[in-house]
Amino acid sequence: MAVKLCLLGYGKMGKMIAALAPEFECTVVSIIDPNQKDCYHSITAEALQDAEVCIDFSHPSVILENMQKVLSYQKNMVVGTTGWFQYLEEIKQQVQLAGTGFLYGANFSIGMNIFKRLVAEATMAFDRFPEFDVYGWEMHHKQKADSPSGTAIELSKTILANSSTKKKALFEPAYPKIESEELHFASVRAGSFPGTHIVGFDSETETIELSHCVRSRSTFAYGALQAAKWIKDRKGFFNFEDMIADVLC
Ligand SMILES: NC(=O)c1ccc[n+]([C@@H]2O[C@H](COP(=O)([O-])OP(=O)(O)OC[C@H]3O[C@@H](n4cnc5c(N)ncnc54)[C@H](OP(=O)(O)O)[C@@H]3O)[C@@H](O)[C@H]2O)c1
Numbered sequence: 001m002a003v004k005l006c007l008l009g010y011g012k013m014g015k016m017i018a019a020l021a022p023e024f025e026c027t028v029v030s031i032i033d034p035n036q037k038d039c040y041h042s043i044t045a046e047a048l049q050d051a052e053v054c055i056d057f058s059h060p061s062v063i064l065e066n067m068q069k070v071l072s073y074q075k076n077m078v079v080g081t082t083g084w085f086q087y088l089e090e091i092k093q094q095v096q097l098a099g100t101g102f103l104y105g106a107n108f109s110i111g112m113n114i115f116k117r118l119v120a121e122a123t124m125a126f127d128r129f130p131e132f133d134v135y136g137w138e139m140h141h142k143q144k145a146d147s148p149s150g151t152a153i154e155l156s157k158t159i160l161a162n163s164s165t166k167k168k169a170l171f172e173p174a175y176p177k178i179e180s181e182e183l184h185f186a187s188v189r190a191g192s193f194p195g196t197h198i199v200g201f202d203s204e205t206e207t208i209e210l211s212h213c214v215r216s217r218s219t220f221a222y223g224a225l226q227a228a229k230w231i232k233d234r235k236g237f238f239n240f241e242d243m244i245a246d247v248l249c
Contacts, residue, residue: 105240108223
């Protein structure tokens with residue numbers, strides 16, 4: 001099933017998606033980026049006319065406006081740009097009014113999404129054995145702007161939702177002593193490490209660790225292209241986890 005794409009944002013992710021699109025039988029028919037050569041510089045009817053799905057990897061400061069413009073042209077959309085989730089309900093209503101298909105995700109890695117399901121399962125299983133304590137840590141290269149990572153926050157929500165003991169996550173150093181209802185999720189920033197997230201379960205006699213490591217940003221581009229194919233003929237408001245759940249069932 002071929003999909004005609006418009007890319008919004010032609011930075012690192014936009015370029016990677018353009019390069020990988022043919023592997024997914026996708027064709028990039030237009031690119032919108034305000035400062036790049038040979039691109040449309042704003043969202044217009046002409047820029048979108050041949051596109052079936054728009055994929056946005058632009059910038060948190062413009063994403064709200066981009067989504068509203070694309071919806072006004074009633075085009076299906078995949079959004080990888082983050083930083084707008086406080087407007088989720090508002091956008092959901094606008095998607096329903098527009099009658100289009102819309103899919104967003106904070107992390108388009110297939111592996112991380114399945115990893116989250118494993119973390120939920122493992123937390124539920126170890127929850128029945130109080131001798132095990134759960135913890136997490138993540139490590140990224142020293143250029144990463146934020147700490148903890150958005151994914152660490154998501155993973156701790158998954159753990160808290162499936163643990164009867166842990167009530168809150170601690171992202172700062174735990175001092176003087178961690179309480180049993182506290183989940184410690186630590187962050188390390190150094191060197192060139194690729195994004196790594198680890199969730200562990202520890203007892204006096206054994207340790208189990210689940211680990212996910214991103215070796216290339218192309219994993220996010222693969223996920224976004226799969227999402228574009230999935231949303232092409234759908235209507236409604238979805239996140240990336242909905243797509244994974246649909247593929248798995
Ligand atoms: N969900 C995921 O799995 C995932 C994965 C990776 C990245 N991301 C997110 O995706 C976004 C883009 O990441 P990136 O690494 O590709 O960033 P990037 O290299 O900075 O690329 C963003 C591009 O969008 C352009 N842009 C700015 N305003 C725009 C507008 N109004 N319309 C269209 N394009 C516009 C920027 O132009 P200027 O440089 O001239 O401003 C830049 O060329 C970030 O928010 C990042 O956090 C999400």
